[in-house]
Amino acid sequence: MHARRSAVIFAWILLAPALLYVCAIVAYPLVDTFILSFTDASLRKTTNWVGWENYDKIFNATFAEVITRTFVWTFFSVSIKMMIGTFGAAMLNSAVPGRALFRVLTMPPWIVPMAIGIFMWGWMYNGQFGMISGLLQRFGLTDGPIAFLAYGNTAFWATIITDVWIGVPMVTLYMLAAMQAIPQDLYEAAWTDGAGRFYRFRRITLPLLVPAMITMSMLSLISTFNSFDIIWILTQGGPNGETTTMIIDTYRTAIGSKKYGEGAARAVLICIFLSIFCLCYFRVTSRLATGEKQ
Amino acid sequence: MKEPAQLINRYKWYEILGIYCGIFVFLSFVLAPFVEGFLVSLKPLSQLFSSPYRFVPENGSFAAYRTMWESVPGFGRYIFNSFFISGIVTTVVLCMVVPAAYAFARFEFKGRGVLLAAFLAVNMFSGAVLLIPLFRLMRSFGVLNTYFAMIVPGVAFLIPSAIWLLRTYIMRIPKELDEAAYVDGASHFYTLRRVILPIAMPGITVVAITTFIGSYAQQFIFALTFNAKTEYMPLPVGLFAYFGRQEVIWNELMAASFVGIAPAMIVIFFLQRYLVSGLTAGAVKQ
Numbered sequence: 001m002h003a004r005r006s007a008v009i010f011a012w013i014l015l016a017p018a019l020l021y022v023c024a025i026v027a028y029p030l031v032d033t034f035i036l037s038f039t040d041a042s043l044r045k046t047t048n049w050v051g052w053e054n055y056d057k058i059f060n061a062t063f064a065e066v067i068t069r070t071f072v073w074t075f076f077s078v079s080i081k082m083m084i085g086t087f088g089a090a091m092l093n094s095a096v097p098g099r100a101l102f103r104v105l106t107m108p109p110w111i112v113p114m115a116i117g118i119f120m121w122g123w124m125y126n127g128q129f130g131m132i133s134g135l136l137q138r139f140g141l142t143d144g145p146i147a148f149l150a151y152g153n154t155a156f157w158a159t160i161i162t163d164v165w166i167g168v169p170m171v172t173l174y175m176l177a178a179m180q181a182i183p184q185d186l187y188e189a190a191w192t193d194g195a196g197r198f199y200r201f202r203r204i205t206l207p208l209l210v211p212a213m214i215t216m217s218m219l220s221l222i223s224t225f226n227s228f229d230i231i232w233i234l235t236q237g238g239p240n241g242e243t244t245t246m247i248i249d250t251y252r253t254a255i256g257s258k259k260y261g262e263g264a265a266r267a268v269l270i271c272i273f274l275s276i277f278c279l280c281y282f283r284v285t286s287r288l289a290t291g292e293k294q
Numbered sequence: 295m296k297e298p299a300q301l302i303n304r305y306k307w308y309e310i311l312g313i314y315c316g317i318f319v320f321l322s323f324v325l326a327p328f329v330e331g332f333l334v335s336l337k338p339l340s341q342l343f344s345s346p347y348r349f350v351p352e353n354g355s356f357a358a359y360r361t362m363w364e365s366v367p368g369f370g371r372y373i374f375n376s377f378f379i380s381g382i383v384t385t386v387v388l389c390m391v392v393p394a395a396y397a398f399a400r401f402e403f404k405g406r407g408v409l410l411a412a413f414l415a416v417n418m419f420s421g422a423v424l425l426i427p428l429f430r431l432m433r434s435f436g437v438l439n440t441y442f443a444m445i446v447p448g449v450a451f452l453i454p455s456a457i458w459l460l461r462t463y464i465m466r467i468p469k470e471l472d473e474a475a476y477v478d479g480a481s482h483f484y485t486l487r488r489v490i491l492p493i494a495m496p497g498i499t500v501v502a503i504t505t506f507i508g509s510y511a512q513q514f515i516f517a518l519t520f521n522a523k524t525e526y527m528p529l530p531v532g533l534f535a536y537f538g539r540q541e542v543i544w545n546e547l548m549a550a551s552f553v554g555i556a557p558a559m560i561v562i563f564f565l566q567r568y569l570v571s572g573l574t575a576g577a578v579k580q
Contacts (some may be wrong), residue, residue, distance in 0.1 A: 011401035015409070018453050021390060025450030026416050029427035036426060079545045084323070091316040102317055104566045106324055111507055113376075114553070115530030116551040120327035123334060123544055129329045129342055168324060177408035198308065226420035229514050239467045247422050254426045255519055267423050271573050274418045282411065 029272065043258050048193035053267035062241075063249070063266075070245040073156070073273050074224045077163045077256030081220055084164065085171025090201065092172065093179045093283065103176070110169035118233045121162045125234070126147050149235055157233050159243050163224060171216055178212035179205060211288045218281040222274065306521050335359070335548035342544055359550040365536065365546055368524060372532030373554055379441060379528055382507040383448045387456055387505050390449075392498065395460035396486055400472065410461075413454040421451055421515055432520050443520035444513060444528065456501045463497030464490060503565055510558070529554045 037054055039045045109117055124131045127147030133280055134140045148154040182205060190200050228247045231237060237244035237252065244252070250270065254263025305313070334342065336354035363369060391478070399411060419427065428447050429438075437443045467490065475485045491498075517531040522530075536547035 007401055007482065008403045011403050014397035014401075014486075016458065018390040018394040018411070022416055022450055022453055025428070025431075025447055026419060028422065029424040029431060029457055030419065032427035032430070033424060034314065057380040084320070085348070087316070088320040088324075089315055091320055094313045096310060096313050096317075102321065104563065105321055107566065108328060108559070109324060111556050111561075113510050113513070113530045113558075115533065116555055119329060119533065119547060119551060120331040123548070124327060124330050136420070137499050165323065165327070201420070223420075226418075228420070228422040232518075251422065251425065255429070260426050260430075265427050268427060269422050274423070275415075278415055278418045 003258050006228075033264045033271070036260055037268045039261045039264075041260040045260075050261065054246075054262050057262060058265055058269070059117055063245060066241075066244055066246055066249050069156075069242075070220050070225070070247075073160060073243075073245055074221060076219055077160045077224045077227075078220050080160065080164045081167040081171050081224075082217055085168050086175050086209070086213070088168065088172040089175035089179055090205070092176055103173075106172050108169075109166050114166060114229045115233060117166060118230055121158075121165070122149070122234055125158050150239060152239055155235050155239060155243050159234055160222075162230050162234065163227055166230065167224065171220060174216050175209065175212060178209055182208050214284055214288070218277065218284065222277055222281075225270075225274065225277070238282070240269070246273075297562075331548045331551060335552060336546055337545055339543065339545055356528055356549075358545040359553065360551045362536075362546040362553070365543060366532075366550070368527075368532065368535065369550055369553075371525060372527055372529045372535075373557075375526060375532070376513060376528040376530070376554075377511060377557075379444050379448070379513060380506050381453065382445050383443075383509040384502055384506045386445070386449045387452050387509075388498065388502060391453060391456040391460055391501065392491070392494075393486070394453075395457050396490055397455065398461045399464035400469075400490075403547055410458075414452070416454045419510060421447055425515070425519055439521050439523045439526070441526055444516045444526075445522075447507050447516055448512060451512065452505050455508070456505050457461060459504065460494070460497055460501050463500070464494055467493050503561075507558070 006261060010094060038049060040050045040053075061237050088106060091187070092099055092106070123129075125133075127133050127149040130148075132148065133142070133146045137145065146154065148158045148252065186208075187200055190204060193201070195285040206218050226247060228251065231243050231248050232251070234245045237248040246266065247270065250263050250266040253259050253266060257263075333351055333354075333555070335358050336356065337351040338355070338357065358379065359408065365463075398406065432443050433447075434439050435442075437446065471489050471493070472485050475489045476482075477519040480488070513528040515530050517526075521531075535546060536543045536550060537567060
């Protein structure tokens with residue numbers, strides 16, 4: 001009994017540094033954001049309690065648009081990431097020569113500091129001199145140059161594509177690992193019964209991948225919802241605010257205009273959405289875990 | 295008779311063709327920006343800003359790789375800063391995460407499950423959401439515009455995924471080893487240092503690499519918000535120095551990007567095996 005208690009104390013001592021650190025740098029700011037959201041905090045020395053005013057302002061302004069845009073942006077980005085990633089994983093899972101090299105070649109967008117990859121995309125999207133517009137013109141698909149980042153509609157999709165590009169390596173390698181975890185004898189049994197390759201993929205691989213797909217979609221949903229660097233570097237939320245997502249809007253208000261109170265209210269809304277995603281994630285993963293046991 | 299596995303994996307010629315086409319399309323998407331970026335770095339500035347678009351540079355040269363050092367004299371410093379910040383962050387994270395992961399993997403105590411979930415939840419809140427209080431916190435510590443402003447928040451957001459990753463690894467180490475040491479009279483601390491640490495070294499290496507990469511990636515927003523001093527800027531923000539007053543020096547920007555990422559690329563090719571397992575076991579990256 002005594003030994004057990006000393007073990008528990010020892011465990012808490014081991015945990016203490018990480019726990020205290022995360023509390024100070026993540027949990028405390030989280031609480032602080034919440035409190036700030038009810039004040040008019042700014043660069044001024046005095047801070048007044050303003051109640052729900054900041055939240056009222058949010059819902060009066062164009063914020064509903066920003067929320068909708070954020071969800072649409074996130075939805076398309078995550079779905080495209082999942083599709084391309086699963087496709088890539090299926091290709092890399094085949095036993096063809098050179099696949100080890102191909103796997104390494106999928107990693108650069110993940111390894112390279114995000115900002116650098118985004119600069120490269122910024123140049124590719126350039127209307128006069130960039131690759132995409134240049135090649136489209138070369139093949140006669142468009143009449144003139146397209147400055148992708150200058151128009152709301154194209155800028156919206158351009159930022160999505162760049163976000164997809166950064167997320168694809170992780171999805172691909174995760175799905176690849178999931179595919180390799182599928183027991184080989186299932187394929188052998190199906191093969192003995194005369195099932196073709198495509199049939200095996202559709203009837204064995206895809207259904208067994210569903211749990212991994214759900215997990216990955218949730219993780220990718222959370223990171224995409226938080227995505228800041230891409231939009232900030234490519235468009236800063238422009239043109240005319242047509243790529244302004246919730247994170248960008250919060251940053252603009254809080255750091256750009258120094259309206260900490262209003263910014264905090266926006267951050268609180270983001271936290272609420274993230275917590276909902278987070279809860280869904282835990283629900284789904286625990287359900288999957290119990291499903292596996294049965 | 296051959297093994298079924300071998301027969302299953304035998305492809306017809308058109309299947310192989312299809313697979314290679316698929317891989318080609320997929321990798322074109324993944325690698326296109328790097329190809330374009332590299333070609334841009336070879337083109338002289340006058341040719342870059344000329345229509346019609348030419349994919350392959352005419353009389354391309356590596357001149358930009360030389361002139362980039364002159365246009366932005368601080369560039370070497372930016373690379374150093376990035377490595378310095380990521381290095382310190384990784385060291386601090388490891389010092390906190392190794393004991394914590396051991397505690398989670400090996401000890402039963404009240405609230406363990408809740409704590410683990412809480413750590414995972416921290417992952418959901420990226421630095422961007424918490425910038426305002428973090429800014430005030432950094433200001434009250436008086437560390438704005440120092441290395442600390444980028445290191446302190448960086449560590450916090452990398453701890454959770456590192457704990458999860460390393461915990462999974464330590465759980466795979468047979469428990470009998472600890473028990474044997476314990477029976478021989480070793481203390482918990484001695485067991486951690488002499489039994490677990492050496493065996494967990496490969497896992498710790500994976501965590502170190504993914505933490506380093508994560509720290510390199512997240513520097514942008516912290517450096518942008520908490521640091522205004524040129525001499526402390528890390529590479530991702532430092533590259534903005536090539537955005538001149540009139541126009542962006544694109545060829546030098548691209549050359550500088552490639553010089554900046556070269557060390558990371560070399561690391562991938564040597565450690566890619568670890569990277570894949572780190573990525574898939576943790577599946578978390580900001």
